[in-house]
Amino acid sequence: MKKIMLVVLLVALGYLIAFWFPLPENLSSKLSELSANSVNTIEAQVTGNETSEQQSEDKVLTEALSKNTAPTNEVIEGDSQQTTYIGISDLMFSSKNLPEKATLSLDSFPSKQAAEQFIADRNIEETVFYFDFMRPTGSQWVLVTLGEFSTQNAAQEREKALEIRYDINLSVVRLPPPQSE
DSSP states (O other), X not given: OHHHHHHXXXXXXXXXXXXXXXXXXXXXXXXXXXXXXXXXXXXXXXXXXXXXXXXXXXXXXXXXHHHHHSOOOEEEEOSXXXXXXXXXGGGSOOTTOOOOOEEEEEEEESSHHHHHHHHHHHTOOSOEEEEEEEOTTSOEEEEEEEEEESSXXXXXXXXXXXXXXXXXXXXXXXXXXXXOX
């Protein structure tokens, strides 16, 4: 009886969360398009009647998915200017063991002024990089990183010392490409 009540409680909690925090409209439309395309593909494979239209849709879908998984910068159009935002994928190291520069991610802040205030309060004397950052929720923040290292190992060695010195939490991430001003 307890297990059934727990399952009912978890399902109700899931629906409550989905109600209060729905998926962004652009993400939900992409998911519905993706599911519709995959249903058409499965039906074609089962019946063996794959048309050239379905083949071209599959190619477009495959290209779109490969573009979404590769680290790219998103361009958000503003009223008068364009701002390039980095995402989480831009901070991840590739699995191909390519030589990539590393940096230490400090935190993301709602504005550059808040980040500068945090750094001034801690008297951080390291090289500081500011990046316009797009969180997974779609909100736009400023990501602050410290230092530039030639390898992940060098960044990990420095990470421990800086965490103790400034009483902060850091994580080693790939150094994103510089943003144009």
